[in-house]
Amino acid sequence: MSSHRFAPLASAIAAPLLAATLATAAFSAHAQVDVSNAWVRATVPGxxxxxxxxxxxxxxxxxxxxxxxxxxxxxxxxxxxxEGDVMKMRAVPALPLPGGQAVALKPGSYHVMLMGLKKPLPDGGTVPVKLVVEDAQKKQTTIDLKVPVKKAGPAQAAEEHGHEHHQH
Ligand SMILES: [Cu+2]
Structure with a gap:
């Protein structure tokens, strides 16, 4: 299943086209999915x-x-x-990203969970994160992000009315 996950993306690009379209190809690999407002919630020691x-x-x-x-x-x-009055969190094997539609990963909804942290992530730092996205033709693209670490996201404090559920 995962044997082709790390296949080099460059192998999909025909050599004769490479020189002419290098700049475009390199750009479109990242532009396939637009990522905005990315942030990681800061952690405390432990x-x-x-x-x-x-x-x-x-x-x-x-x-x-x-x-x-x-x-x-x-x-x-x-x-x-x-679920009822309990906030539950579960892993989803894949998250659909319909074309042209903004999908919000936000507190209380979908999120990328970073587990087994090796050290605290202080407010103001950055965290490298790779997202792997697959298109309808099953071609995978890796998106490299440097995500700022913050105590809270932009407009989310009000939206959550103070709920802070950390249980799994
Ligand atoms: Cu989670």
């Missing part, structure tokens, strides 16, 4: 896990299939939702 949030807009129908970061021993795409 905290094992935190969330990364962002708005993802795919150019064409795509799927977020995995994520990774050197600061965490495991990274999963999670969904959080209310």
């Amino acid at each position: 905290q094992q896990a935190t969330g990364m949030f962002a708005t993802l807009t795919a150019k064409q129908d795509s799927t977020l299939v995995s994520a990774s970061s050197p600061v965490a021993s495991a990274v999963e795409v999670h969904e959080m939702k209310m």
Whole structure:
């Protein structure tokens, strides 16, 4: 299943086209999914896990299939939702990114969970995160991000009415 996950992307590009389209090709590999408002919630010493949030807009129908970061021993795409009056969090194997539609990863909803943190992530730092996105033709693209670490996201404090659920 995962044997082709790390296949070099360059092999998909025909050599004669390479010289003429190098700049465009390099750019479009990153532009396939637009990532905005990315942030990672700052942690305190001893905290094992935190969330990364962002708005993802795919150019064409795509799927977020995995994520990774050197600061965490495991990274999963999670969904959080209310079941009765309990906030539950679960891993989702893949997150659909419909073409042209902004998908918000935000507190209380979808997020990228960084688990097994090797050290605290202080407010004001940055965290490298890789997102792996697959298009409708099953071609995978890796998006390299440097995500700022913050105590809280832009407009989310009000939206959450103070809920802070850290349980899994
Ligand atoms: Cu989570």
